[in-house]
Amino acid sequence: MIHLNQYLSQVISTLQDLPQEPLKRIAEALWETYRRDGTIFVCGNGGSAATASHFACDLAKWTIHPPARRVRALALTDNVPIMTAWSNDQSYASVFVEQLISHYRPGDLVVAISGSGNSPNVLEATSWANQVGAITVGITGFDGGELNRISSVRMRVENYSMPQVEDVHCMICHALAVNLGQQIESSLDQMTVEVGTPQLVLLEKVIGGRER
Numbered sequence: 001m002i003h004l005n006q007y008l009s010q011v012i013s014t015l016q017d018l019p020q021e022p023l024k025r026i027a028e029a030l031w032e033t034y035r036r037d038g039t040i041f042v043c044g045n046g047g048s049a050a051t052a053s054h055f056a057c058d059l060a061k062w063t064i065h066p067p068a069r070r071v072r073a074l075a076l077t078d079n080v081p082i083m084t085a086w087s088n089d090q091s092y093a094s095v096f097v098e099q100l101i102s103h104y105r106p107g108d109l110v111v112a113i114s115g116s117g118n119s120p121n122v123l124e125a126t127s128w129a130n131q132v133g134a135i136t137v138g139i140t141g142f143d144g145g146e147l148n149r150i151s152s153v154r155m156r157v158e159n160y161s162m163p164q165v166e167d168v169h170c171m172i173c174h175a176l177a178v179n180l181g182q183q184i185e186s187s188l189d190q191m192t193v194e195v196g197t198p199q200l201v202l203l204e205k206v207i208g209g210r211e212r
Contacts, residue, residue, distance in 0.1 A: 044113035058177035096125035117145020141165030
């Protein structure tokens with residue numbers, strides 16, 4: 001129990017010490033991407049791959065507030081056949097960037113998650129996204145690695161235990177998804193008072209989707 005409680009205490013301490021400004025900037029990037037009807041792409045390896053898939057799921061589902069159009073969110077970790085194809089035919093470093101090249105459109109957002117910040121496939125996807133003018137979010141731990149240097153929006157968890165870094169990353173993603181859903185809901189509430197404001201772009205019948 002000593003080691004268990006120590007682990008949990010360290011995670012709690014890390015959460016309490018999270019810098020607020022990077023979180024705010026990521027939340028703003030997600031919101032602005034949604035407002036322009038862009039897609040949020042997420043990627044990562046290992047535990048970060050699980051977090052990427054989880055984050056995309058929550059962004060797509062927890063944010064539903066009819067009649068607002070839905071959030072476009074895709075995890076580049078979810079298509080196993082295409083990942084194994086690129087790994088086998090080219091290199092594992094290509095598994096995310098090649099998908100991104102196929103799907104990216106101007107106005108989309110790329111979120112890269114890496115505990116070390118040095119995963120080659122995450123770096124390739126982020127570098128390519130930077131080159132085409134995308135906003136890139138890097139969520140890291142340890143010393144931040146190369147990802148923390150090249151991302152346009154950076155969130156580094158100051159912790160050097162990979163399991164604990166991944167725990168905190170998951171909680172950050174939960175908080176961001178819930179926050180985006182609340183922003184969408186609040187904007188709809190505002191629309192009922194201020195009919196005809198620019199917030200009408202959130203409606204499905206104006207941009208994207210079908211009117212229900």
